[in-house]
Amino acid sequence: MSQQLTKISNKAGSDNLPTLPRLVTIEASRSCQLKCPACIVPTLKSRSHFTEKLLEHLLTSISWPIDAINFGWSGEPLLNKDLPRLVSRARLTGAKTNINTNGMLLSKVARELVGSGVDFIQVAVDGINQETLTKYRVGGSYERIIRGVEDLVRMREDSKSSTPEVSMQMVVTKHNEKQKDEFVRLARFLGADRVYFKAFSIDIGQHKSSAERDRIAADFLPETGEHRYSESDIGTSGCLEPQDVLTVRANGDVVLCCNDISGVSVLGNIHEDSVADIWRGARARKARRDVRNETQQLCKGCSYPIAKHLNETIVL
Ligand code: SF4
Secondary structure, eight states, X not given: OOSGGGSOOOOOOOOSSOOOOSEEEEOSBSXXXXXXXXXXXXGOSOOOBOOHHHHHHHHHTOOSOOOEEEOOSBSOGGGOTTHHHHHHHHHTTXXXXXXXXXXXXXXXXXXXHHHHTOSEEEEEOOSSSHHHHHHHSTTOOHHXXXXXXXXXXXXXXXXXXXXXXXXXXXXXXXXXXXXXXXXXXXXXXXXXSEEEEEEOOSOBTSOOOHHHHHHHHHHHSOSSSTTOOOGGGOOOTTOOHHHHEEEEOTTSEEESSTTOTTOSSEEEETTTSOHXXXXXXXXXXXXXXXXXXXXXXXXXXXXXXXXXXXOEEEEO
């Protein structure tokens, strides 16, 4: 989840007339070339991408102002070859556009991305060398990702553009928690604009057994420091994600939140109903009520509410 998307929050409370969402998250791709151990995406059978036609349909169904559109949920967005055109279309709404990427294809599309006008790109680097990167980003290439950041910064300079803002993200684990200072120096050296230290999520997509969760927690949660929490700290109360963010899958399903990659809590489909009707409909209101009452099945074991308070941004 992008930290930019968590800046604006509606007030929690009654679901009588839910405020229409000003933040939109789109499943640009349902596919990924990496195999991060806590993530459900590598196990998915469906590998579709969000199409230009679907985006057009979505945006024409939204008649109120949107603050930000995020293209970084579920799979790797740069695998969608239409991404630069999707971003350009999204910018016509006046909303800020964000991409979260694993960086593996960044060099290849850096020029097009700068040309799309995208406002913000966050690249998951997760280490200061190949060894620490691939402890979690299984299948990743440190050299390729770093070259991607360099190319992106250079293309932005060549085109004399002020965008995109470039952020380097480190998911903090026990393997890299002592490398934070060096990571900041690396980001500064590469010309990035900010560093984002993200607390580790034990189970992205709610697909792990409790034994697997215990193993992942033991393998990756930091041992000390400001980004550490334990499994017993995890709870659902106070999560505003379902009230703040419209989350749309590549098949047009609107789901409760960005933890619902496999569609456990589908609120409706934009092919069948308008976004406003889905957002204010009975299914959505019940699903949000279940979150508030801590009876929402999807929330069991979700580390998002605790982890987001442990994230840290450093502006360089
Ligand atoms: S699963 Fe529940 S706690 Fe987790 S992000 Fe979604 S609504 Fe919030």
